[in-house]
Amino acid sequence: MNIYFSGIGGVGIGPLAEIAHDAGYDVVGSDREDSLMMNTLQKRGITITTIQDGAFLREQHEKSPIDWFVYTSALPDNHPELLQARELGIRTAKRDELLAHIIKEKNLKLIAIAGTHGKTTTTGMVVWLAKYFGVPVSYSIGTTLSWGPSGRYIPGSEYFVYECDEFDRNFLHFHPYVSLVTSVEHDHPDTYPTAEDYDKAFRQFALQSESLFSWRELAHVFGETDTITYLDEVSPYVRLHGEHNRRNASLVLAALEQFGLPTKYAADGINKFPGTNRRFEKLADNLYSDYGHTPTEIAATLQMARELSDHVILVYQPHQNVRQHEVKDHYTDAVFANAETVYWLPTYLSRENLDLAILSPDDLSKHVSNVIVTDLDDTLWQTINEARAQGKMVLCMGAGTIDGWIRAHL
Structure with missing residues (x-):
């Protein structure tokens, strides 16, 4: 073919x-x-x-x-x-139609990881554990990896591990054997105009899953059924940096117990998880890149950064003007509390509604006190290197051009 x-x-x-x-x-x-x-x-x-x-x-x-x-x-x-x-x-x-065709043709059982935040890292954790314990799995992860290809089919494998994205209702084309849902917070307003539209899609996804693992606080989305297992607390065996990483790892360990892998045994592998590219990826000394671009993701990544450094500088590039209209009121001092200074870039434009006014950095950061508005230019690069030389951690976040710009300067 x-x-x-x-x-x-x-x-x-x-x-x-x-x-x-x-x-x-x-x-x-x-x-x-x-x-x-x-x-x-x-x-x-x-x-x-x-x-x-x-x-x-x-x-x-x-x-x-x-x-x-x-x-x-x-x-x-x-x-x-x-x-x-x-x-x-x-x-x-x-892509979802072809992938569903391959899964069916190869008679694979689907392990799907869905959720607003943390899909990529959580999918990476599942694949990493399979590799760690020598279990052949086919998989697809939405980023590049330092420890393997982003997508792989292994002949004879029984399972397919998939980062099951909700954008464009992609995840509703699948009927997983096991699903993990990390979080549900209204996103992709171009696909789901309201929060109820978004929650409804996740409820349908749960109905299409033979079994599902998630967090107790999402019971209002999924309800109570025999096919859903809710976690109430983070596993004491997980020692990864970042509260969100510890939560994601706990979800993975709980799900894999269904396959007969004891949590205490599996935790040995997950605590060695090397991460994925573009998710708090270290590019050089005191310089990190992260794909996160929502207030929840920013706060979570800054919390992890502060576990590693007392002085964190954030360079942030918002993503999609249409999305900024939805989240602008959520940019607050509480979100950026763990950043010493925030360098705020213009929004990266993609798939836009031309009827919406373009929100400026000043519009978006008006509720944040430690902001410097800037551009991707030589002055910013000099500022980044000065901060690094002072021993400060510089964290660059965004899903647009910021990552490529940083790499081009290294």
């Missing part, structure tokens, strides 16, 4: 391309710019172009007919490649 991935360098599509490659399918693809994911895929021999005018897709189809054209949710309906695929009569699908 021949599969063309449009947006192959993204954290959702890239791991799926790796899985398809492992499963023996012929894979090619495109993306508009280079990325860590693209570099990883090219090293595995996958042909990728950065020209997305449709000519490369047609050329590949003429060489050997493309069976699936799989595209990212960020691709507009009038994108040249999507139009070309339809003109050529190629089956078009988003």
